[in-house]
Amino acid sequence: MKYLVVLLALLTQQAFGQTTPKKVLFVVTSFSEVKNVGKTGIWLEELTTPYYLLTAQGIQVTIASPKGGQAPIDPRSTSESFLTPSAKKFLGDSAAQEQLKHTIALKSVKAADYDAIFYPGGHGPMWDLPQNATSIALIQTFAAQHKPVALVCHAPAALKNVKAANGDYLVKGKKVAGFTNSEEKAGGAIAMTPFSLEDMLKEHGAQYEKGNDWQPFAVQDGLLITGQNPASAELVAEKILAALAAGK
Template sequence: MRVLIVLTSHDTLGNTGHKTGFWIEEFAAPYYALADAGAEVTIASPKGGQPPIDPKSELPDFQTPATKRFNDDETLKHKLAHTAKLNEVVADDYDAVFYPGGHGPLWDLADDPNSIALIEEFYRQNKPVAFVCHAPGVLKKVKAPNGTSIVKGKEVTGFSNTEEEAVQLTKVVPFLVEDVLKQNGGIYSKEKDWHPYAIRDGLLITGQNPASSEEVARILIEILS
């Protein structure tokens, strides 16, 4: 199993003066699930190098066994500091792609032509594509081979409007994940706020929130194995 993980390079939370990036748990939990299952994992980001970690995701309240493992894992930290540039990776080299969330992807990956083309190519090659929390928002402009939105008519989930309201960023983010998935024809569903919830529809796997990241990875591993 060769899996590509794509992280954001965007570190500014709108005009708030606060920092954002990727949510560490949404990277660490799937990374270890995949690596422990024997997958060879490559990490990429639009700018390459060290992707920004959302500082809030490092707070004590959000620590999990996976983030604690990451905190002690100098090898993975070194790997993370040297991510490949997104425009230098190709779908041919991997069996699947996984996008962790955090708010950062809404600003860069959702409009990144390299990311859009990469997801479309994975899908065209009948390879699974997985997204958790805010990451389903990167599907905003991604098309299926028939030219319609990749989510049209598909069962999907992603960070809900009520969860975005709870973190008081509804007016800060460039768009709401739930709204965009629905506008593009996705059959959106959700669990209670902050509860684990992941859906597979064919090659497309989506998870609602940080608590769903391990479940998305589990479904992806199931498909690959």
């Protein structure tokens, strides 16, 4: 499937004589620790899989965070049992690591400079992105400009306070996926969360959809793209590629 998506993107670029590379903004968390519970941050696979899939197609990726500078990685996601090929590649890729060490401050971002926005998950985003006014405004702007807005795993928490032009929650009536209550319970990480992501999405009127626990699952409603868990990061990235290709 992913090869068909990539081929579509390449043929689209050729057909329209596209020479300017597409640009995707990655927004990551700056939150690193839940007091009296443990360290958290970005779940590495959810950053690295889309990063390498997109950059392999010539897409320019910029990484931003609320505070700028070094963005935290959840240490559990670097343990051997969770290291995917893309995560292992990242740990040996000094250039990619430099990008994560020197993220740009979210407040300096201009939506007009990017063609899509993507939020990797991990528990960190649940703590510092739902109430971040800059993040909220960015998502609203990308949605209003009909640009892809993509989030995976716990990152849909960033949609909590995002509104559509009519004042409704952006997710109202839309198909949305995100980390499930059953996965949270099975992972033994409920204490790492300030709220239930699944419950919040449902309460905000989303048409919440899910696949089997821990299996790849992603949905798209218009240009809103969401994935359920770390294993869904590749599907989300493929949908970003397809959405960018279809946009020209």
